[in-house]
Amino acid sequence: METKTLxxxxxxxxxxxxxxxxxxxxxxxxxxxxxxxxxxRHLNGELFSTLRPTLxxxxxxxxxxxxxxxxxxxxxxxxxxxxxxxxRQRFFINVAHNTWVAIEExxxxxxYHTFLSGMADGFxxxxxxxxxxxxxxxxxxxxxxxxxxxxxxxxxPEAYKQRYNNILAQADEVVILSENYFEGCFxxxxxxxLNNSAFLMVYYDALAPVGGTYYTLKNAVERxxxxxxxxxxxK
Numbered sequence: 210m211e212t213k214t215l216x217x218x219x220x221x222x223x224x225x226x227x228x229x230x231x232x233x234x235x236x237x238x239x240x241x242x243x244x245x246x247x248x249x250r251h252l253n254g255e256l257f258s259t260l261r262p263t264l265x266x267x268x269x270x271x272x273x274x275x276x277x278x279x280x281x282x283x284x285x286x287x288x289x290x291x292x293x294x295x296x297r298q299r300f301f302i303n304v305a306h307n308t309w310v311a312i313e314e315x316x317x318x319x320x321y322h323t324f325l326s327g328m329a330d331g332f333x334x335x336x337x338x339x340x341x342x343x344x345x346x347x348x349x350x351x352x353x354x355x356x357x358x359x360x361x362x363x364x365x366p367e368a369y370k371q372r373y374n375n376i377l378a379q380a381d382e383v384v385i386l387s388e389n390y391f392e393g394c395f396x397x398x399x400x401x402x403l404n405n406s407a408f409l410m411v412y413y414d415a416l417a418p419v420g421g422t423y424y425t426l427k428n429a430v431e432r433x434x435x436x437x438x439x440x441x442x443x444k
Contacts, residue, residue, distance in 0.1 A: 215248050221256055223248035226349070229271075231264060247271070253322050253349035279323040280316050281402035283425040284332020284412030284439070287369070301335070304412070308332075308439050309339040311410060315437045317343065323351045325406055327398050328361060328376070329421075330369040332412040332439075337376045351381040357398035358387040399425045409436035 215222055215232055223230045231247040247267035249257045257274050261267045284290070287301075294300040312324070326337040340352045354377055362373040377383055386401060387394055399421055403409070409429045413422050429436050 215246055215258075221248050221250075221258070223250045223256065226250060226252045226254065229268075231267060251275070251322070251349070252351065275323060276405055277407050278321050279325060279406040280312075280321045280408045280410055281325045281406035281425075282333055282336040282410050283327065283399065283402065283422050284329075284336070285414065285420070285422055286329060286331040288331075289414070289420075290331055290412065304332075304439070305335050305339060308336050308410075308412075309342065311437060311439050312336070312339055312343060316408065316410070317347055317350060321408055322347075322349060323353060325353050325355055325402050326376075327395075327402060328354050328356055328373060329395075330362075330365050330373075332422075334369065334372055334376065336410065337380075338372065341376065341379050352376075352379070353382040353384065354380045355398055355401055356383065356385045357394045358390045359385055360390070395421055396424060400428075403428055403432065403434070407434065409434055410439060411436060412439045414440050 215230055227250065229247070229249045231245050234244055234246050235242070242262070244260050244262055245264050245267050247259050247261065247264070249271050251257065257271050259267050259270050261270065290304060291297045291300050316324070324336070324340045326333045326340075328334060328337065337352060337354065340350065344350055344352070362370050365373060384401075386398055403425065409426065411422055411426050413426055417423075418427075426436065426438075
């Protein structure tokens with residue numbers, strides 16, 4: 210929202226959570242060139258401020274600032290996670306609990322506030338559900354669902370399809386990368402997750418160096434991103 214002033218008695222007037230304000234200004238120090246003074250107040254109360262020649266540059270810089278506090282999830286599908294257990298229900302309850310603990314300890318308490326889920330059946334959905342549960346205690350955290358193509362859940366088992374739709378209904382943002390399925394769309398989704406985050410939380414069993422989770426973790430390591438593996442950080 211364009212406004213007349215961004216400060217009052219030296220304090221930012223951008224006080225609403227999730228609010229942005231900006232003002233055009235002509236600065237003598239820059240030979241009369243028009244600049245945008247920009248403020249954004251995050252849902253956790255933190256203030257981001259910048260001064261750039263265009264509004265687009267301001268928002269791009271804001272997004273880079275947000276990226277530093279963003280976590281991406283990547284993990285195995287449900288069948289691989291429970292491959293060696295005879296009590297799937299109890300096992301998945303434990304995985305969900307471990308994920309809840311890891312999100313709080315390794316992410317929220319360290320300042321991360323935005324979480325990206327690729328919404329595959331298995332760890333992606335478990336992690337998204339745990340973020341939604343944690344929002345009750347930390348209402349400022351955000352869940353962003355990154356859908357590789359429209360109709361992703363059409364072939365999911367009915368139980369997972371219901372969980373998928375419940376998550377989308379409660380998510381803060383849903384991004385659909387493609388209208389249709391195409392070969393490589395899942396890897397494109399994984400690249401999006403890494404390109405828009407600073408920390409990776411995975412569920413990787415290290416049994417074989419193949420699959421989307423291995424691809425994502427390998428690329429995160431090559432980028433020197435920090436990560437935690439819930440599979441080996443259980444409570």
